[in-house]
Amino acid sequence: MLYGKIAKSILDGSLTFNQICISGRFRGYYTVIQPVMGNGGHRLEISASNPEDPGNTALGEHIQQIRANYGGINHVYVRSNSVAFDLGYGANKKFVEFIDPFVRDIVSFLEAGGYTSGCANCGSQEQVDCYNINGENVYLCPNCLEKVRAGLEAKKEVVRANKSNLLHGFAGAMIGALAGGIVYVLINKLGYVSALSGLLMAFLALLLYEKFGGCLDIKGVICCAVILIATVYFSNKLAWTWEVFDQLKSYGWRFGEVYSELGSILKDSDLTGTYTASLLQGYLFTALGAVGKFIMAVRTSTGKYTIKKNK
Ligand SMILES: [Zn+2]
Numbered sequence: 631m632l633y634g635k636i637a638k639s640i641l642d643g644s645l646t647f648n649q650i651c652i653s654g655r656f657r658g659y660y661t662v663i664q665p666v667m668g669n670g671g672h673r674l675e676i677s678a679s680n681p682e683d684p685g686n687t688a689l690g691e692h693i694q695q696i697r698a699n700y701g702g703i704n705h706v707y708v709r710s711n712s713v714a715f716d717l718g719y720g721a722n723k724k725f726v727e728f729i730d731p732f733v734r735d736i737v738s739f740l741e742a743g744g745y746t747s748g749c750a751n752c753g754s755q756e757q758v759d760c761y762n763i764n765g766e767n768v769y770l771c772p773n774c775l776e777k778v779r780a781g782l783e784a785k786k787e788v789v790r791a792n793k794s795n796l797l798h799g800f801a802g803a804m805i806g807a808l809a810g811g812i813v814y815v816l817i818n819k820l821g822y823v824s825a826l827s828g829l830l831m832a833f834l835a836l837l838l839y840e841k842f843g844g845c846l847d848i849k850g851v852i853c854c855a856v857i858l859i860a861t862v863y864f865s866n867k868l869a870w871t872w873e874v875f876d877q878l879k880s881y882g883w884r885f886g887e888v889y890s891e892l893g894s895i896l897k898d899s900d901l902t903g904t905y906t907a908s909l910l911q912g913y914l915f916t917a918l919g920a921v922g923k924f925i926m927a928v929r930t931s932t933g934k935y936t937i938k939k940n941k
Contacts, residue, residue: 631721640730648940651767653760657737659747660769662760663729665721671704672725675714676736677769679753680745685710692739700732711753749774760940767940779937786933794850799843800857803850806834807857811865814912818869825911831865832858832919846927858920862912867892870905 637647641661645654651664660677683689690708697703702724705716713736719725740747748755749771760769763778770778810831818824835854840846846854867889874895875888888895896902 631723631726633721636721636726639726641733648760650762650940651760653767653769653940655747656733657741659737659740659745660750660758660760661733662767662769664767666716667765670720672717672719672721673714674717674729674733675712675750675768676733676740677712677747677750677753677758678740678745679711679748680743683743683745686713688743689713689739689745693736696735700728702728709750711748712750751777762936762938762940764935764937775937782933782935782937786935789930789933792845792847794839794843794845794847796843796849796853799839799846799850800853802838802840802842803835803854803857806836806838807831807854807861810834811861811868814862814865815869815872819872823911824866824869825908825915828862828912828915828917829919831861832916832923835861836920836923846923847931848928851924851927854920855924858916859913862916863909866905866909866912870896870908 633647633652637643637645637652641656644656645652645661645663651662653660653662655661662673662675664673665671666673678686678689680686680689686708690706690713693706693708693713697706702718703715704718707714707716717725717728719728746753746755748758748769750769751774752771754771754773757772758769759775760767761775763782810827810833813830814824814827817827832854835858836846839850839854843850871885871889871892874892875883875885878888878895893902896905
């Protein structure tokens with residue numbers, strides 16, 4: 631279901647979809663509905679505070695009471711100036727059928743109790759706007775926005791100053807990759823698809839780089855990538871050498887000879903294609919195991935952040 635359509639069909643159409651999230655004021659209460667990256671669900675946040683209900687304790691109790699009437703609420707976050715929900719619904723009809731009565735239920739409680747709505751962080755009602763901060767949408771006052779910006783800026787400095795020890799990290803990644811390489815060769819020996827152990831190899835190399843080198847920065851990503859490319863190549867070659875050696879040893883071949891002659895042996899047996907396919911498969915699984923961590927490392931190593939005012 632399209633978000634524009636969802637926005638129109640809930641809460642009297644008082645919220646709007648701005649290409650990023652559904653937000654606006656429903657009966658005066660700032661409300662944000664946004665998809666949560668990765669889990670297919672949604673996050674709902676309503677700004678509300680009341681001097682007579684410090685910490686929104688009574689609001690939290692009310693939510694606990696009504697929660698049983700509504701399925702699909704995975705988590706409730708009660709804060710001093712807002713309340714947020716992790717919802718298990720995707721962008722579908724069920725979500726619409728849930729969200730409309732649910733928000734009305736909460737807002738009726740807020741109205742009856744005289745709660746006000748403002749900045750989700752401090753409760754201020756001055757110049758409150760919806761901002762997109764690193765993909766999360768939230769209603770903030772100018773003061774809190776500046777605090778958030780200063781916090782992210784300080785974090786950026788810390789992250790940038792945080793450099794890994796390449797030599798220690800290299801040693802860690804080598805240990806991890808070699809352990810993965812041994813598994814690669816052994817699994818092949820047992821007759822299974824050894825490429826799968828590329829996942830393990832990538833996992834161990836990155837983990838141990840981080841453990842030994844202090845953190846996984848861009849330098850570490852490059853170091854691990856080079857080690858993994860080489861290790862997959864040699865593991866795959868060793869695995870094949872072992873297999874061919876088992877066939878040829880009765881003819882007087884030695885392991886080392888098979889290893890150095892592997893290319894021509896495969897060519898003569900028309901197996902070069904199969905060999906290359908197995909190598910690519912090994913690279914594919916290793917890449918699958920590494921790519922998420924690589925992206926994360928590159929992203930966090932610059933400390934970059936984005937703050938945008940939603941239209
Ligand atoms: Zn504020």
